[in-house]
Amino acid sequence: MKIAVFCGSSSGENPAFVEATRALGHYLAGQGVDLVYGGGNVGLMGVIADSFLEKGAKVYGVIPEYLKERELAHQGLTELSIVADMHERKASMANMADAFVALPGGAGTLEEIFEAWTWAQLGHHAKPCAFYNINGFYNLLMEMVLNMVHSGFLKPHHAEMLIHTDNAETLLSSIRSYQAPRQKWT
CATH class of the missing domain: 3.40.50.450 (Rossmann fold)
Known part of the structure; x- marks a missing residue:
C-alpha cells in the first residue's frame, strides 16, 4: 500500500x-x-x-x-x-x-487534501482521505466541515467519508477498512 x-x-x-x-x-x-x-x-x-x-x-x-x-x-x-x-x-x-493523509501544514496542504476529497465525492476515485490530527491541529477545520453539513452545502455521508484521528493505529485500520460512499451526483 x-x-x-x-x-x-x-x-x-x-x-x-x-x-x-x-x-x-x-x-x-x-x-x-x-x-x-x-x-x-x-x-x-x-x-x-x-x-x-x-x-x-x-x-x-x-x-x-x-x-x-x-x-x-x-x-x-x-x-x-x-x-x-x-x-x-x-x-x-x-x-x-492508495490513500491520502493530511498532516499539519498550510494552504498548500489543505488545497491538496481538499482536491483529493473533492475527487472522491465526485467519484473520480474511491480512495480514503484522512486528517492526522496532531495536537488538535484540525479540530477547527472539522467543526467547519460540520458547519457545511448543517448549512446544507455538504451531504452528511460526504463529511463522514473523512477519516480524522490522532492515533496511528486507528488511521491505518480506518484506511484499510474504508468503503467509499455513493457518488455525489447519484
Whole structure:
C-alpha cells in the first residue's frame, strides 16, 4: 500500500508536530506502507520522508521543477519525479497513492487534501482521505466541515467519508477498512 501524505514544508512552532510525524512514519513503514509525498527535504515533508526511509520503506517524491530548489528536493528517495507544475504533481501523486493523509501544514496542504476529497465525492476515485490530527491541529477545520453539513452545502455521508484521528493505529485500520460512499451526483 502507498499512502500520499500532504504536509508542511516547515515544521511548525510546536515540537509535537515533528515528533508525531516521525512516529507516524515509523509506524506506517513498519506496517508495510510506502510513502508518496511532495519530494521536499524540509519541514514536515523531510521528516515524513526520512522516517519512512529509516525503517526501510520505499519513498516516492513528486516535485515541480520550479520547487526543486526552493523545497530542497530530497536526494535519498527511492524515486524522485520532477514534473512541470503543481497540477501534474497532484495528478501523479493521486495515481500512485492508495490513500491520502493530511498532516499539519498550510494552504498548500489543505488545497491538496481538499482536491483529493473533492475527487472522491465526485467519484473520480474511491480512495480514503484522512486528517492526522496532531495536537488538535484540525479540530477547527472539522467543526467547519460540520458547519457545511448543517448549512446544507455538504451531504452528511460526504463529511463522514473523512477519516480524522490522532492515533496511528486507528488511521491505518480506518484506511484499510474504508468503503467509499455513493457518488455525489447519484
